[in-house]
Amino acid sequence: MSSLAAPATLPGSSSPAPASTSASADRSRSVFPWLLLAPFLLLVLVFTIVPLFGATVLSTQQTFGPGTSRFVGLSNFRGVLSDPLFWTAFKNTFVFTLGSVCVQLPLALCFAMLLNQPGIRGKTFFRLILFSPVLVGVVYVAMIFFVLFQKRTGLINQLLAGILPSWDVGFAWLDQYIMLALILATLWQYMGFNMVYFLAALQNVPKELNEAAKMDGANWWKRFRHVTLPAITPVGSFVVLLSIIGSFQVFELPFLLLQGSTGVDNKGLTIVGYLYQTGFQSGDLGYASAIGWTIAIVLAVCAGLQRLLSAGSEVSRGGKVARGGGAK
Amino acid sequence: MKPRAIATYCIVVPACIVIALPLVWLLIASLKSSEDFFTSPFLPRGDGFLGIAWDRLTLDNFRNLLSKTGFARSLLASSLLASVTATLATLICAAAGYALARLHFRGKRGVTWLVLACLIIPGPLLLSPGFQVLYHLSLLDTFMGLILPAIGPAFGVYLFRQATVSSVPPELLEAARMDGCSEFRIFWRVALPLLQPMIAAFMLITFLSVWNNFINPQVVLQSAEKFPLAVMIAQLKDVYSQDYGLMMAGTMLSILPVAGLFMLLQRDFVAGLTSGAVKG
Numbered sequence A: 001m002s003s004l005a006a007p008a009t010l011p012g013s014s015s016p017a018p019a020s021t022s023a024s025a026d027r028s029r030s031v032f033p034w035l036l037l038a039p040f041l042l043l044v045l046v047f048t049i050v051p052l053f054g055a056t057v058l059s060t061q062q063t064f065g066p067g068t069s070r071f072v073g074l075s076n077f078r079g080v081l082s083d084p085l086f087w088t089a090f091k092n093t094f095v096f097t098l099g100s101v102c103v104q105l106p107l108a109l110c111f112a113m114l115l116n117q118p119g120i121r122g123k124t125f126f127r128l129i130l131f132s133p134v135l136v137g138v139v140y141v142a143m144i145f146f147v148l149f150q151k152r153t154g155l156i157n158q159l160l161a162g163i164l165p166s167w168d169v170g171f172a173w174l175d176q177y178i179m180l181a182l183i184l185a186t187l188w189q190y191m192g193f194n195m196v197y198f199l200a201a202l203q204n205v206p207k208e209l210n211e212a213a214k215m216d217g218a219n220w221w222k223r224f225r226h227v228t229l230p231a232i233t234p235v236g237s238f239v240v241l242l243s244i245i246g247s248f249q250v251f252e253l254p255f256l257l258l259q260g261s262t263g264v265d266n267k268g269l270t271i272v273g274y275l276y277q278t279g280f281q282s283g284d285l286g287y288a289s290a291i292g293w294t295i296a297i298v299l300a301v302c303a304g305l306q307r308l309l310s311a312g313s314e315v316s317r318g319g320k321v322a323r324g325g326g327a328k
Numbered sequence B: 001m002k003p004r005a006i007a008t009y010c011i012v013v014p015a016c017i018v019i020a021l022p023l024v025w026l027l028i029a030s031l032k033s034s035e036d037f038f039t040s041p042f043l044p045r046g047d048g049f050l051g052i053a054w055d056r057l058t059l060d061n062f063r064n065l066l067s068k069t070g071f072a073r074s075l076l077a078s079s080l081l082a083s084v085t086a087t088l089a090t091l092i093c094a095a096a097g098y099a100l101a102r103l104h105f106r107g108k109r110g111v112t113w114l115v116l117a118c119l120i121i122p123g124p125l126l127l128s129p130g131f132q133v134l135y136h137l138s139l140l141d142t143f144m145g146l147i148l149p150a151i152g153p154a155f156g157v158y159l160f161r162q163a164t165v166s167s168v169p170p171e172l173l174e175a176a177r178m179d180g181c182s183e184f185r186i187f188w189r190v191a192l193p194l195l196q197p198m199i200a201a202f203m204l205i206t207f208l209s210v211w212n213n214f215i216n217p218q219v220v221l222q223s224a225e226k227f228p229l230a231v232m233i234a235q236l237k238d239v240y241s242q243d244y245g246l247m248m249a250g251t252m253l254s255i256l257p258v259a260g261l262f263m264l265l266q267r268d269f270v271a272g273l274t275s276g277a278v279k280g
Helices: A002-013 A018-058 A075-081 A084-115 A123-135 A138-148 A155-163 A178-202 A207-215 A220-248 A252-257 A271-281 A285-327 B003-030 B034-039 B060-068 B071-102 B108-119 B123-136 B144-150 B154-167 B170-178 B183-194 B196-212 B215-220 B229-239 B244-264 B266-279
Strands: A061-064 A068-071
Touching: A018 A061, A018 A285, A018 B071, A018 B108, A018 B123, A018 B144, A018 B154, A018 B183, A061 A285, A075 A285, A084 A123, A084 A178, A084 A220, A084 A271, A084 B003, A123 A178, A123 B003, A123 B244, A138 A155, A138 A178, A138 A252, A138 B003, A138 B196, A138 B229, A138 B244, A178 A220, A178 A252, A178 B003, A207 A220, A220 A285, A252 A271, A271 A285, A271 B123, A285 B123, B003 B244, B034 B244, B060 B071, B060 B244, B071 B108, B071 B144, B071 B154, B071 B183, B071 B196, B071 B229, B071 B244, B108 B154, B123 B144, B123 B215, B144 B215, B154 B196, B170 B183, B183 B196, B196 B229, B196 B244, B215 B229, B229 B244, B244 B266
Parallel strands: none
Antiparallel strands: A061 A068
16 A cells, blocks of 8 residues: 555655756656556566467467477368368358348448437437347346247247247247347347447538538438448448457357357357367367467458458549549 | 327337347246246236236245355356456556557557557457466466456557547646646546546446456356356356246346446446547
8 A cells, every 4th residue: 555655755755956856757757658558568468469479379289278289380270271160160150240240230320310310309218228238248148038039938939920920939049040049139239239339420420511412402312322421431330340350259149049059060150169169178279279360360351351441432532533623 | 290200219119129128028037937937928917907917926036046046156256356357457548548648758659559459359369378378377267367367458548548638638737747746646636537437438348348258257267156147147057947037037137237337327338338439
């Protein structure tokens, strides 16, 4: 306690000559930033940089638990790329990512625009309800949906059978259609969360421009396409990237819904699920690290593509303007 | 009312019902006996008010949860882990973020790049080697093994850097320096109070993410008496696989405290979540 308080009281209590005060003040000014950064840097070193280095070393080893290992060169990576289970996991994860991004984000934008209209009462209440599932942790989402998705007794099949008489109450959400079940459960959990991002982005849409477009007789679609969309693109592309990154790392929900298994015919196996299985159930941390690097590379490519695409669209728009200017 | 507003309500109200349905169902399920669990999708029918057998609802599931399982101990573990991690992470990230935003020193660019680089490293990549690091530091199966890796998130440093840039004016810091304030006092007494909205938001976000985290305690902890709620509730499914009422009561009680807290503080929470996106 006293050692913590000491630095704050020291400069006031000791009173050396004026010249040396300014020198010591200078010194403290150059040391102080590093004092503030030290805990963060130390933690990053131990828990990010060392493991990152470790992931590189590990990926060239075959391990049997955390204590023993054998150097195998690049054969883990060759193993991963020719591993049919890895490709099954990749395909499942890709389907899930595509499904969640393409269903969830347009819906989230839709609800954000609905709630952003003037003259709607109870906006705060609606926003709170739609947002609330994000507060429910993935374990609890899995507990709830595990019961809701059951074949005959589950509420979802019963409700669907009530609405559509032809619906089969034995619909096997958790066996044959696990990816569909995952997409729906994730939609429930994160739609409102993404809606909040889009709501924030919609505040950047210039009102005057929208009014002017209306005056000029631009219809709803034209105003959306040429006024709203460009204004929300910076946040929008960020949300798309975040969604892709998050969806690509899906693991806990299928792991919990399938009670630790990978489902019928491995239909519920995801890439991170496979990483967990090899690393922590079979004990080969080396092979797991090679899978980890593969994920990192895929996500880096996605992030790079996103930058390239957004930069490309700006360039082409700029190019058009320049050409238009040249023609005049 | 305008037709456009009516059309909006026609879409938004059903959507809210669909979103709220699983949570309403959960609340009712936790109050039902095992006999009623599958015979009625929602409240059991009977002769009571509104044609519902209110007297068939029971608190037995909650009693069993507290007496048969380690719920109370796990609740304590979760509260401890979440509050300690949230407090330390906020202090460490606020200090680092402030330094990167407002102080001048050699190597600042390098550290800023490091923060941005850490942001793009996917978590699963560090899962196995992180486990090895904890093994070598003898931190497996300890709370420290969960707290230490979680209190220096680059994401938090980035958020506090952005917050400092937008809400701590450099002139104010310069004025305090002129008055002979020590650098520590300037940070503690001038900058931190101005960062208070971000501090609230970030503490909430961190608390929630630790409370809901499953994979880290699942990998790091081995002894059942240390399990936080997320791991303990997930295991109810293996141990009491037929007692759905008990599982739903456990789920209900695990969500309720944090969800309640966040409903109360939702303004701060939402502002904090979106600030990084909007300003970045």
